[in-house]
Amino acid sequence: MSMIINAHHRIKYAALAALALASIAGLQGCGRESLADSATPPYLHQVKTQSVRLQPNYRIEREFAGEVQAGQSSRLGFELPGVLESLLVNVGDTVAEGELLARLDTSLLDSERAELTAQRAELSAELDTTRRNLARIEQLRSEQLASERERDELQGRTRVLEASLQRVDAALQANRTRFEKSELRAPFDAAISGRLVDLGVVVDAGQPVFALEQSLVREVRAGVPVTLANTLLAGQSVRVRAGQAVADGQIIGLNPVVDQATRSRTVRIRISEAWAPGELAYLQLDMPVQKTGAWLPDSAVTEGARGTWVVYAAVDSGDARWRLETRSVVIHHVRGNELFVSGALNDRDRVVSAGLHRLAPGQLVRVSETTELAAALP
Incomplete structure (x- = not known):
């Protein structure tokens, strides 16, 4: 019986020893894990920054x-009065320089030209006869068969007929000019923007007929x-x-x-x-606008206390770590998603360009990228 009791005691002591050894091993493992945890560096947010480029002014549109x-705009009319016989274009038409637009009735001018043409023919025939008579008188005078008076009369008659012929020629030229001025032509390439009279009306000299706009x-x-x-x-x-x-x-x-x-x-x-x-x-x-400041993306500015605006400046703390500081700024101009700001900023300062809602003043961060977008802005 005593042998059985001794065996139970030995088993009990062995179990207690094993449990103690396991506990010691567990405590040693926990100690090693704690040391490993204390050696792991703390997690730092990565941020993108922009380098501030101060400039003396900004431009607003x-x-x-x-x-x-x-x-060129023109309101065209005839130089002469008359009855409007034809309108060849209308509103919206495009015309070229010199193109005929309208014409006055020329029946009176036709009659005048016919009369002047007949007068000219009559004067020309009479002048031709007078010149032949003068030539015969000159020949007879050389033979002492004609008087000087007859020669003088024919010479005077010749000059009168020549002057009359010139007067008729001038009248014919005036008639041709009135014919030309009875036609209204475009002074330049244009579009008809208005027709101001109707067909058949009597227009005065200078009265507008068409309004033109240069094409x-x-x-x-x-x-x-x-x-x-x-x-x-x-x-x-x-x-x-x-x-x-x-x-x-x-x-x-x-x-x-x-x-x-x-x-x-x-x-x-x-x-x-x-x-x-x-x-x-x-x-x-x-x-x-003369104001020293810098261009920043709108994502780099956030609302501060009491209605102010702030940016987060990244200040080098060594060991590739940067500490965030708030800097108050004033927004002067907005252009798309860019802001021109002034305030507590120095040239070449680094400000966080996005993700400000995840950050806080005094926080340590790592800078992953720095841009200089503002350097390219006017």
């Missing part, structure tokens, strides 16, 4: 309203403040906008007189686009 106009030549005329107009030069390239369409233009002149109502000067810009005359257009000009 302003638009000045104007109107599209044809290079393919367009101008934009816009009023610009005097101080800005003084910086513009003829030949300078500019941008103009009509609706959603933007075109390049060239300044062809500035009105030297200041408009008393708007206190502005009119700028004329030549464009190549066939925009409709009368359409509203805008002259786009970049104006410099």
